[in-house]
Every structure is written in structure tokens, then in C-alpha cells.
Amino acid sequence: LRACQLLPKVELHAHLNGCVRPQTIKEILEERFRAGEALAVTEQQLKEVTVTASDRSLGKCFRLFDIIHAITTTHAAISRIACEVVRDFAADRTVYLELRTTPKSRPEYGMTKESYIEAVLQGVEQALEQLRQQRSTQPPPQPQQQQQEQESMEKQEAAMPSAQKGALATASPAEAASVPGTSAAAAAAAAASSYTSACCCPSAASIEEGLNGSGGEGGPGGCLPDVSEGQLGGGAGILVKLLLSIDRREDSRSAMETVELATRYRHRGVVGIDLSGNPSVGSWEVWQPPLAAARAAGLSITLHAGEVVAPRETAAMLAFRPDRLGHCCCLDSELGEQLRASAIPLELCLTSNLLTESVPSYPEHHFAELHAAGHPVVLCTDDSGVFGTTLSREYAIAAAAFNLPVAALHQLVRKSVEYTFASEEEKQRLRDVVERALAACI
Ligand code: 5GP
Numbered sequence: 001l002r003a004c005q006l007l008p009k010v011e012l013h014a015h016l017n018g019c020v021r022p023q024t025i026k027e028i029l030e031e032r033f034r035a036g037e038a039l040a041v042t043e044q045q046l047k048e049v050t051v052t053a054s055d056r057s058l059g060k061c062f063r064l065f066d067i068i069h070a071i072t073t074t075h076a077a078i079s080r081i082a083c084e085v086v087r088d089f090a091a092d093r094t095v096y097l098e099l100r101t102t103p104k105s106r107p108e109y110g111m112t113k114e115s116y117i118e119a120v121l122q123g124v125e126q127a128l129e130q131l132r133q134q135r136s137t138q139p140p141p142q143p144q145q146q147q148q149e150q151e152s153m154e155k156q157e158a159a160m161p162s163a164q165k166g167a168l169a170t171a172s173p174a175e176a177a178s179v180p181g182t183s184a185a186a187a188a189a190a191a192a193s194s195y196t197s198a199c200c201c202p203s204a205a206s207i208e209e210g211l212n213g214s215g216g217e218g219g220p221g222g223c224l225p226d227v228s229e230g231q232l233g234g235g236a237g238i239l240v241k242l243l244l245s246i247d248r249r250e251d252s253r254s255a256m257e258t259v260e261l262a263t264r265y266r267h268r269g270v271v272g273i274d275l276s277g278n279p280s281v282g283s284w285e286v287w288q289p290p291l292a293a294a295r296a297a298g299l300s301i302t303l304h305a306g307e308v309v310a311p312r313e314t315a316a317m318l319a320f321r322p323d324r325l326g327h328c329c330c331l332d333s334e335l336g337e338q339l340r341a342s343a344i345p346l347e348l349c350l351t352s353n354l355l356t357e358s359v360p361s362y363p364e365h366h367f368a369e370l371h372a373a374g375h376p377v378v379l380c381t382d383d384s385g386v387f388g389t390t391l392s393r394e395y396a397i398a399a400a401a402f403n404l405p406v407a408a409l410h411q412l413v414r415k416s417v418e419y420t421f422a423s424e425e426e427k428q429r430l431r432d433v434v435e436r437a438l439a440a441c442i
Helices: 002-006 022-034 043-050 058-071 075-091 113-137 143-158 162-169 173-178 184-198 204-211 252-264 284-296 311-320 333-342 350-355 367-372 391-402 406-418 424-441
Strands: 009-015 094-101 239-247 270-276 300-305 324-327 346-348 377-379
Touching (some): 009 377, 113 252, 252 284, 284 300, 284 311, 346 367, 391 406, 406 424
Parallel strands (some): 009 094, 239 270
């Protein structure tokens, strides 16, 4: 895991309200109770959101999102979450983040889709400013310092009780996934930890921390050396772009409003449109015209596709030729063939797909086949808060489950830059930053 934490990374599939820190949900709720507000959230529902070990099947996840949305109804809460999410990704050495969120019109809370977007942007800008200040007082460490940091982590690991080390280093992902009674989360833990035992410079301590939720700034990434030397985000070390999501519960008119707002907010970093939400709801014909309008306006498009078995819809989505696709877990052989022929880059979220039971185990995840076939794929977190993961952890799981050497991980990082919706000039800067950081990792 530590080796993956040191990689410069690109996140292309992260939902704002799915990345919220569980602690933040608790605090927002407490604040609102103190202010005398009566929110329609029970103790049990709160527990379900904040305890990541509980059931995360797909249907359950969409109920969880509704609970999170019932709590995060103020502009201040949205800004806070956006700020923390950017900081969490930056702390995990993400150099480019494409954050997606569904603009919400909630007149009962004085919120319009536009004011929601403003609140998100305010949070993002606040995070970037804080990161710039932090960087100006902490010069980026040199490769030699990184080496010292690695050695110190190895010493810490050597000093750990042997029982603890053994527990983290033995299970293979296949074993972990097949042990009766082993939860999917535990399988994920075992997979990531076995990678650290097989690859360079592991640290059992950092694995444990990394597996305990989304990390946060006190987490393992908090002390990682900076990699971008001020080139990105105006000196923040991370470039952040926004995708506006259309929820599958929305009608054409509401979807079109989101597309119009995305067009108007391009100068503030909105680069595209995402279609997401419960895959059992709605029909493709409703969103196809707004999505075509988005494309005509020059916005990039990514679609959640094939999360459940829906061959007609998945075929229509492939025929639409979006710029990227997310998930595609439930494709029959014909659709799989069409996907490969399309060469559309695919955002893959290993922990999410396992916990939502969209795939039976990591080794059986379609990453293996697509990556081996040279199909463009990018590893992503999806909902780091809800699934208790980090992008580093997703790389560690991939390395363990698919036996990827470090060079393959570096190649995944390099390729991910090409699938961003950033401008050509921004991509060039990212390539430079990534190459320099990868050279320091070797
Ligand atoms: P938000 O858009 O409120 O910032 O993030 C939460 C929303 O993202 C959810 O309500 C849902 O619409 C979408 N979302 C998050 N994770 C997933 C996922 O795994 N699949 C799909 N289809 N949608 C998701």
C-alpha cells in the first residue's frame, strides 16, 4: 500500500457525496441537532452511513445516498464536504481529480442547482487555497528525503508484533475472497495487504490505516511528500475539475438544466457531464437528448453503464459513444466485444464493484481481461467514504489481485492522464509532473 501511496495518481470517478468522511456526516448532524433542527434521520440510518463495514449492496447504497442527502442540505455543508474531499485526495497524492456531483434543486432549503454548484466550487477553491498555503510553508521533500521516509516506515514495520505482521502479509486475494464468513471488506483488506508484502517497501502500519476509511488528512497520505512542485492548481499541487451528474431519477427538462449550467460554468472548471444514479430507475431515451446537447456544447460525457444486466440500454449507451464509461460489470459476450471494439476508456472501481456485489471477487473482476487486452482502463474510488477506500488502496488491490508489477502500475498512472477531460495544455503539465514523480518512486 505504501508503494501505491507514493505514486502520483489521477482520479476520474469520484462522487462528491459518496466521498464524504463519515465523521463529517456525524458532525453536520450534531450541529444541526444543536441548532434545534429536526432531521428525518434515525440513529440506525446514521449508523448505516458512518459504519463502512455494514451492507453495501447496490440497492442499499442508493438508500444510503438518500440519507446522506437528507443530512447535507445546507450550502455550508456542501462547501465543507467539497473542501475535505479535495484535501483527502491531495493527501493521497492525487495530482488530478475529476470530481462529480449532482446539482440539487431543493427549494425547501433555499437551494437551486446553481447555488449548489457555487457551494461546491467555493469548497474546492477553499481547499486549493489551503493547500497552496500549506505548500508555501512546507517545501517539497527531495527524493533523498522520500527514501529516508521509506526506510523509517520499514523500521516501523519491523518493530511490529509478529502476529500483526503475519495477519497482514499472508492471505492471497483469492484466498481472502473465498474464506467463508470473510466479508468483502476483509477480502479487500487482505488483497491490499498481500500486495504490500509482495512489492516494494510495504508498511503494515500504513495498510491498517489505509483500510480504516477514507484516510483524511490525519491518515497515511497526510505526510506524503508533495510531487507537483507547484505546477498544478495554481500551486496547490492538485488540479481539480468538476463533472455535473444527471441523476437517473431526473426528467429531460431537469437534465437539460444541468447541461446548461455545465456550459455556463466551464470557465470555473466544469468539464463534462456524468449520468449516474440507481441503474434500475429511468430510461435512456429521457437523457439521450440532453446528453447530445452537452456534446454539441463541447462538454465531455461519461456514463454509468452495465451496473446491472440491461443489454438494450448498455447497447444504446455504447452506440452513443461517450468519452468514457463507468463500471460495465454486467456485459454479455456480445456487449463485451462491442466495448472492446469501441476503445472507450473505462473507469473501474474495484472495491465498489465488490461491495455492491456487481462482481463476485477481485480476481474475477473484468479489469483483468480488459487490461490484458490493452483496453483503456483507469482505477478509481467511486465513493471513498461510503466504501471506506482510497485511490492508493485501489491500486494496491489491483496489484495484488491481478499480479501487476510496479512497472504496470506506473503505466496505468501514465495512461490515466490521457483519459482525463483536461485540456491538451493541462495534460502536458500533468504528464511532466507524473513522469517526474514516477522517476522519484523508482
Ligand atoms: P452526489 O452526486 O450527491 O455528489 O453523489 C452521490 C450520488 O452519486 C448518488 O446519489 C448517485 O446518484 C451517484 N452515485 C454514487 N455512486 C454510484 C454508483 O456506484 N453507481 C451509480 N449509478 N451512481 C452512483
